[in-house]
């Protein structure tokens with residue numbers, strides 16, 4: 506049987522091991538993961554530092570630390586991540602939300618008219634639409650993803666952040682998700698909770714379509730699509746390559762595949778005067794802008810993130 510250790514000795518010991526293995530955030534990682542295993546917040550970790558930890562909990566900590574040592578991120582291990590000041594649960598199908606994506610939310614909040622309606626394509630954890638809706642109680646939206654497991658998590662996140670009544674979830678391939686609504690679209694299954702709720706914006710038999718524009722189009726189309734070229738995905742850090750879902754990363758041979766689809770089809774789903782906001786890689790501003798210009802969009806701009814890197818393309822449908 507292993508010797509009992511104190512709370513303090515436990516996290517400090519793992520801090521040293523992580524540090525020796527080159528983890529730059531060793532102290533923080535060790536405190537978070539020990540705290541997670543013991544059910545302690547930062548304050549409890551300090552106040553209860555001389556308490557002994559049971560061998561069962563010590564083994565749990567060892568398992569978590571082995572995962573960290575193998576390159577899995579702390580957020581993935583604890584199963585949630587903060588984004589735009591909100592908490593988002595994660596599963597194996599969801600990308601870990603990145604701080605860079607907060608710019609897309611800032612721009613969406615500015616661009617959305619009062620009572621505005623938007624769609625977020627490739628929603629993952631739902632971090633984008635949920636952050637918009639929490640900050641805009643007048644707005645409503647649709648969140649879509651090709652991966653049903655991601656949508657399930659987005660549904661849970663909408664519920665825990667109190668916006669599930671204003672966010673509809675549709676599964677499918679980019680705009681195909683909007684066209685492939687359920688057979689009885691006035692009642693939409695909230696997959697996360699298995700309940701049916703009314704969708705006030707549609708009638709039985711009515712599908713959203715570019716021609717019909719059942720709800721007269723969206724004010725905004727948002728997306729942070731996969732935009733890394735297939736070749737580059739292979740070179741990413743193990744933390745990203747081995748743990749973020751491939752479907753969330755790989756944008757095809759040149760990384761622009763999803764933008765081609767979004768640029769070609771977006772106008773058909775927008776109100777006149779509506780806009781598209783897409784996150785991009787730092788070197789994709791010119792190429793993505795050209796795709797939207799080629800599709801007839803106007804007032805195209807490339808917005809920079811806090812690091813001064815190109816991060817979002819904005820394009821208007823006049």
Ligand SMILES: C[S@@+](CC[C@H](N)C(=O)[O-])C[C@H]1O[C@@H](n2cnc3c(N)ncnc32)[C@H](O)[C@@H]1O
Nearest residue numbers: 600602627628629650651678679729730731753
């Ligand atoms: C870069 S992740 C973004 C996730 C989330 N919006 C965020 O910002 O953290 C891209 C998302 O697009 C989804 N996706 C990939 N291919 C898709 C497709 N063909 N149609 C719809 N969604 C797709 C992935 O499942 C993933 O959730």
